[in-house]
Amino acid sequence: MTLYPKLILDALATVRYPGSGKNIVEAEMVDDDMRIDGMKVSFSLIFDKPTDSFVKSVVKAAETAILTYVSKEVEIAGNINVRFKQTARPEVGKLLPQVKNVIGISSGKGGVGKSTVSANLAVALAKMGYKVGLLDADIFGPSMPKMFRVEDARPCAEEIDGRDLIIPIEKYGVKLLSIGFFVNPDQATLWRGGMASNALKQLIADADWGDLDYFLIDLPPGTSDIHLTIVQTLALTGVIVVSTPQEVALADARKGINMFTNDKVNVPIIGLIENMAWFTPAELPENKYYIFGKDGAKQLAEEMNVPLLGQIPLVQSIREGGDDGSPVALNDNSLTGQAFVAVAHNVVNYVEERNNEQPPTQIVEIKAH
Structure with a gap:
């Protein structure tokens, strides 16, 4: 059997888009980039927005x-690319002109508490009086809706200056957006790289972030297309790297630092945060148990000549706060709350001194009593 474009288009004309009732060919949702190689077929489907709830079902x-209508022997699985219509948005270099500082929060591997650090740092900065935005860019594992107890929120769009812009959810003084608001939380987000990057760009460029002092971006663990998309889309003030003290995490943190500081990326490292630095049981607040090793991230910071922004202990209240949607940074009286405030002060010191073209100096430390 010989495949040709009309056979494929005739088959696709039997698929109706639920939003309009038109078939996807008539609705001009099938791009003209179709390629046929023997029995292999690839093409793109064009949707208006990444938040379209019909994307998966239409694909x-x-x-x-x-x-069904061409042949069961056609090889197509994974070869349908999803694209989105580009709305009129500012040029990449002019995105978010009302945002003073854009900070990425990264980790070399998962499970080191990067999202917990992101949420608590955002809350701590907001409590200090700064205007803060937080973008959950962990497309495949969004956790911010849970951490801020806004899982049921559904951001709406409003027409502003002739553009339809997504309005971020506000909680604890932080403006928040996450792909988790737009997908089923019980299902995996099975998106190809281009689709994920386009969705992320929309959450950045097609949202009404307004005036912000700090725009924090919770990046996915490791290195991926998402990191490159962020670097190519925004002028980052710098990146914070989160790691636990154990050697496995430190090896990946080292790679993450190298990724951002290499000549092609060239993003400043604001500093390193050592999470789960030690375990302190609530009934024995004076005790420290170095479960994952001692001072590993501190030593890495010295080795790579980057500031150590803080050491966050492993305390049950941090986990409880994340699960309950009440970040521990809200509690000024807790040791961990004070630790995150100290980290926030260190970030502010770095940014202000960098903006004044001075090297960062004073580092605030919080020690157990």
Whole structure:
């Protein structure tokens, strides 16, 4: 059997887009980039927005239509690319002109508490009186809706200056957006790299962030297309790297630092945060148990000549705060709350001294009593 474009288009014409009732060919949702190589077919489907709830069902219906009306031997799985219409938005270099500082929060591996640090740092900065925005850019594992207890929130869009802009959710003085607001929390987000990057760009460029002193971006663990998208889309003030003290995490943290500081990326490292630095049980607040090793991130910071912004202990209240949607930084009386405030002060010191073209100096430390 010989495949040709009309066969594929005729099959796709049997698929209707639920939002309009038109078939996807008539609705001009099938791009003209179709490629046929023997029995292999690839093409793109164009949707208006990444938040379109019909994306997955339409892609699946398109695959089924081709296998049903053309041939079951057609190889198509994974070859349907999803694209989104570009709305009129500012040029990349002019994005977020009302945001003073853009800070990425990264980790070399998952499970080191990067999102917990991001949430608490945002809250701590807001408590200090700064205007703060937080973007959950961990597309495949969004956790901010849970950490801020806004899982049921559904951001709406408003027309502002002729553009439809997403209005961030506000909680604890922080403006928040996450892909978690737009997907089923019980299902995995099975998006290809281009689709994830486009969704992220929309959350940045097509949202009404307004005036912000600090725009924090909770990046996915490791290194990926998302990191490159952020670097190419925004002028980052710098990046904070989060790690636990153990050797496995430190090895990945070292790679993360190298990624941002290499000549092609060249993003400043604001500093390193050692999370889960030690375990302190609530009933024995004076005790420290170095479960994951002692001072590993501190030593890495010295080795790589970057500031150590703080050491956060492993305390049950941090986990409880994350699960309950009440970040521990809200509690000024707790040791961990004070630790995050100290980290926030160190970040502010770095940014202000960098903006004044001076090297960062004073580092605030919080010690157990």
